[in-house]
Amino acid sequence: MEENSILEEKQVFKQLEGILNLLDRKPYYNNYLIRLLDLIGATILGVKPAELLNIPVNEGETKNSPWEECRAFLGLEKSIEFREIKTKNERIQVLFYHCASLDKTLRSKANLKFLRQIGYPEPYSLEVYVDFLVKRLNQGDFPHEVGIFLGYPLKDVLGFIGHPSLRLVKTQGWKIYGNEKLSVNKYQSFIQARTKVKGFIDSLHSQGIYSHLH
Structure with a gap:
């Protein structure tokens, strides 16, 4: 299992390197991407x-939206999908998701049971559930179950919506309810992964593999 994870990570970094090497052709959008x-x-x-991010669609005096260019670059990252949700005040809300990871998260017995209880379709498929979430994001009230899609423990989602047996204990990345150990470990894993990707990008820059960044 660990060996497969290492191989997948190497593949991701290879794809990232390919994206970064293309940036020389679009220097105005480098920092944005x-x-x-x-x-x-x-x-x-x-x-x-x-x-889930709110991304500016206009930056500086560039004629075309940097986001349009980023969409093309991100299309090269095979494991990542994204859905544009809504545009407001020159910012577009975008849901980025790792297909295999999100599918595994949503298929969790507890998560799936909860989502079905609040109206998600009985027959599960990743595409159908993402569509359902996007539809709810486009409606008035913010859907609190988005936390499950973002990888937050179900207990924290339940606590946030007012489950009486769960007490707020701290905020670290999100509001944590009940036993904090699971939530803190998950948050730290997110930070470590993000740091690893940033370190990879910085290492390419220090080696001069791509010239116009930073």
Whole structure:
């Protein structure tokens, strides 16, 4: 299992290197994309199943939206999908997700039971559940179950929506309820994965493999 994980990580880094090497052709968008890769680093590695971001669609005096260019680059990362949700005040809300990781998270017996209880379809499929979440994100009230998609423990989602037996104990990345050990370990794994991706990008820069970044 560990060997497979190492192989998958090497493959991800190879794909990332390919994306970064293409940046020389679009120097105006380098910092924008590098910042985005940093923010979704844990999802790129599949440690965090998804990330929900509000991304500026206009930056500086560039004629075309940097986000349009980033969409093309991110299309080269085979394990990552993204869904554009809504645009407001020159920012677009985007859900990025690692297909295998999110599928595993949603298939968890407890998570699946909870999602079905609040109206998600009985026959499960990753695409159907992502569609359902996107539809709810486009509606008025913010769907609290998005925390499950983002990799938060179910107990923290239940605590946030007011489960009487769960007490708020701390905030670290998100509001943590009940026993904090699971939540803290999960949060630390997200940070470590994001740091690993950032370190990989920085190492390529220090080696001069791509020239226009930072």
